[in-house]
Amino acid sequence: MPIKNSKQKKKKKDNIEKEPKEKKEPAFQTVRGMHDILPKDEDRWKAIWNIGEKMSELYDFSLIETPILESAALFEAGIGVGTDIVEKEMFSFKTKGDEVVVLRPEGTAPVMRSYIQHHLGRFSSPLKVYYVGQMFRYEKPQAGRYRAFHQWGFETIGEGDPFYDAQTILLAVNFLKELGIKNVTLKINTVGCRVCRPNYRKKLLAYYKGEKKHLCADCLRRYEKNPMRLLDCKEEECKKMREDAPIILDHLCQSCNGHMKEVLELVEENGLEYEPDPYLVRGLDYYNRTVFELIAKDSAGFALAGGGRYDYLGELVGGRMIPAVGVSLGMERLVEYMEEKKIFVKAKKKPGVFFVIIGDPAKKVGFRLIHKLRESNMRVLEAVGKKSLKAQLKAANRAGTELALMLGQKECFEETVIIRDMRTGVQETVLAEKIIEETKKRLR
Numbered sequence: 001m002p003i004k005n006s007k008q009k010k011k012k013k014d015n016i017e018k019e020p021k022e023k024k025e026p027a028f029q030t031v032r033g034m035h036d037i038l039p040k041d042e043d044r045w046k047a048i049w050n051i052g053e054k055m056s057e058l059y060d061f062s063l064i065e066t067p068i069l070e071s072a073a074l075f076e077a078g079i080g081v082g083t084d085i086v087e088k089e090m091f092s093f094k095t096k097g098d099e100v101v102v103l104r105p106e107g108t109a110p111v112m113r114s115y116i117q118h119h120l121g122r123f124s125s126p127l128k129v130y131y132v133g134q135m136f137r138y139e140k141p142q143a144g145r146y147r148a149f150h151q152w153g154f155e156t157i158g159e160g161d162p163f164y165d166a167q168t169i170l171l172a173v174n175f176l177k178e179l180g181i182k183n184v185t186l187k188i189n190t191v192g193c194r195v196c197r198p199n200y201r202k203k204l205l206a207y208y209k210g211e212k213k214h215l216c217a218d219c220l221r222r223y224e225k226n227p228m229r230l231l232d233c234k235e236e237e238c239k240k241m242r243e244d245a246p247i248i249l250d251h252l253c254q255s256c257n258g259h260m261k262e263v264l265e266l267v268e269e270n271g272l273e274y275e276p277d278p279y280l281v282r283g284l285d286y287y288n289r290t291v292f293e294l295i296a297k298d299s300a301g302f303a304l305a306g307g308g309r310y311d312y313l314g315e316l317v318g319g320r321m322i323p324a325v326g327v328s329l330g331m332e333r334l335v336e337y338m339e340e341k342k343i344f345v346k347a348k349k350k351p352g353v354f355f356v357i358i359g360d361p362a363k364k365v366g367f368r369l370i371h372k373l374r375e376s377n378m379r380v381l382e383a384v385g386k387k388s389l390k391a392q393l394k395a396a397n398r399a400g401t402e403l404a405l406m407l408g409q410k411e412c413f414e415e416t417v418i419i420r421d422m423r424t425g426v427q428e429t430v431l432a433e434k435i436i437e438e439t440k441k442r443l444r
């Protein structure tokens, strides 16, 4: 076999490393409606994470995590078979064991499933839990609407007092405020209960009966299965139709009326402004009484968060009636909004040092020293693939570290390290065994 000379070898390596000239679409891409979270967005995601954890602690919510895969029947029973989510948007499939499972479209029904399965009511009443995770809905992808998206959710289970409805709303508003999102409208409504809703439903059906010809295809289905959802159709014709439709506020039972009144009083008590919205019914059947959404005033109109009371969900998924209330924030929408409005959150990172290794013989010692620095809690950056001193210092500059620690063959032999102050360019040689204290001394 002919031996390749070094020039030929280099050419081969270059071929491997260089990007092809013409831009071809990569063979594999994210599935439609799904997306990657990229390092450029790290600071915003981390800000949401940090604030979420802070809020959970302040409001005394504990972590709960449920699997991404759940049985399809859980959502059919919990969210309702006539809802868009269950009817059109679930990613479902059969397992090898013939179980029909879905990628969860939301987090509330799984939390209730877990509450019942593990008798969580025994441990605290109410149970206050938060979750963070991906949800999946087969919706038409567009800005702010994905097929896989993250929610941060809070659920308070085991309490029917309006205090908890108001606290949930306040918690979500404060979450947004902490992120720098202040220009928000709180839309609020009630969807009544089993006592008053059937009567209202009848009134609604009677109103729409003679007007069916004006309804869109979706609303014709809603008329049969889920008449309250006729109210939140986005089609212009249907919106016009609802103007004269009866509203639930006029048909509430005394108890629901009192509940709503108290929620609003508590919300006002905290100086929160709200917009009563008689057409807000939300897309999940498990709600009763309070429902709400938080919408940024200066955005496309997507809700940043939504929630409400769901006292019947426990019963629907196989337990008994368990009063509960919660909210979920859509994390992609928060990130996009912050990006659009230039709400800049810069995560505070440790100052950090850049470790420069020159030449292969210094690699082993460098590897050991880097490990030692990290063990003593220092953030260390490196770019071992870049061979020259110049290229590595350039990378250090770009990373914005205060110090570069430099190690070549000579330093290895003398058991020293050079510390370079990246702001002034001043360099000092220190003993390798003193690397920790000498570095710490120079870091601000």
Ligand code: HAM
Pocket: 105, 106, 107, 108, 137, 139, 144, 145, 146, 147, 148, 149, 151, 153, 154, 155, 283, 303, 304, 305, 306, 307, 308, 309, 310, 325, 326, 327, 328, 329, 330, 331, 332, 333
């Ligand atoms: P939801 O209104 O369906 O409620 O979703 C809550 C939030 O998730 C929305 O306000 C939105 O920010 C975000 N979201 C929903 N769908 C998408 C999507 N396709 N793409 C991006 N973001 C989206 C629930 O899921 C209930 N489980 C909330 C709840 C908790 N109710 C009581 N407790």
